[in-house]
Amino acid sequence: QKEVEQNSGPLSVPEGAIASLNCTYSDRGSQSFFWYRQYSGKSPELIMSIYSNGDKEDGRFTAQLNKASQYVSLLIRDSQPSDSATYLCAVTDTGANSKLTFGKGITLSVRP
Amino acid sequence: EPEVTQTPSHQVTQMGQEVILRCVPISNHLYFYWYRQILGQKVEFLVSFYNNEISEKSEIFDDQFSVERPDGSNFTLKIRSTKLEDSAMYFCASSLGTGNQPQHFGDGTRLSIL
Numbered sequence: 001q002k003e004v005e006q007n008s009g010p011l012s013v014p015e016g017a018i019a020s021l022n023c024t025y026s027d028r029g030s031q032s033f034f035w036y037r038q039y040s041g042k043s044p045e046l047i048m049s050i051y052s053n054g055d056k057e058d059g060r061f062t063a064q065l066n067k068a069s070q071y072v073s074l075l076i077r078d079s080q081p082s083d084s085a086t087y088l089c090a091v092t093d094t095g096a097n098s099k100l101t102f103g104k105g106i107t108l109s110v111r112p
Numbered sequence: 113e114p115e116v117t118q119t120p121s122h123q124v125t126q127m128g129q130e131v132i133l134r135c136v137p138i139s140n141h142l143y144f145y146w147y148r149q150i151l152g153q154k155v156e157f158l159v160s161f162y163n164n165e166i167s168e169k170s171e172i173f174d175d176q177f178s179v180e181r182p183d184g185s186n187f188t189l190k191i192r193s194t195k196l197e198d199s200a201m202y203f204c205a206s207s208l209g210t211g212n213q214p215q216h217f218g219d220g221t222r223l224s225i226l
Contacts, residue, residue, distance in 0.1 A: 099157040100215060
């Protein structure tokens with residue numbers, strides 16, 4: 001059974017701080033890694049994808065991947081109250097269908 | 113920005129009834145998916161669909177479930193005889209390809225079984 005684990009949280013940071021969200025996965029065959037943001041009652045919204053070891057930056061977001069440690073993280077710089085949401089880590093394998101396996105998510109609260 | 117659209121946004125149905133959830137994937141996407149999320153739980157894969165046939169299905173996707181692409185734009189999920197435990201948010205997603213191609217999600221259908 002392929003598992004994606006996220007610290008259950010919730011995580012609370014002050015406005016302007018860096019939020020660090022972590023995720024581990026069990027399947028060494030996992031190839032693609034995604035971070036989705038989900039506001040309460042809404043659908044997952046893609047915010048970052050990463051496929052190679054190292055860092056990938058997009059605006060205030062940085063995704064980090066370490067395949068040897070089976071670890072992927074998301075850093076949010078200059079956190080804003082609008083970043084308050086649940087962040088879902090999702091992985092796919094090399095299978096032809098690339099189904100997403102999701103973690104349970106971590107809820108981030110940014111305090112004004 | 114093209115998007116995945118789902119209808120209805122909310123469906124209330126009596127247990128034992130059939131429901132059809134509808135999705136219009138992004139027009140040039142080739143891979144289609146259904147996921148569900150029971151309240152407070154993780155998003156779970158149900159089924160993937162490519163080239164007019166099911167590519168993969170999960171253990172959840174038993175004989176009461178079926179999918180269809182009846183025309184060039186719609187992608188439907190049918191639940192034949194609904195049970196209380198089918199109550200969940202159902203998300204449709206589509207992608208251009210597999211692997212590195214991200215999946216884009218619709219707004220979901222909230223299914224409530226009474």
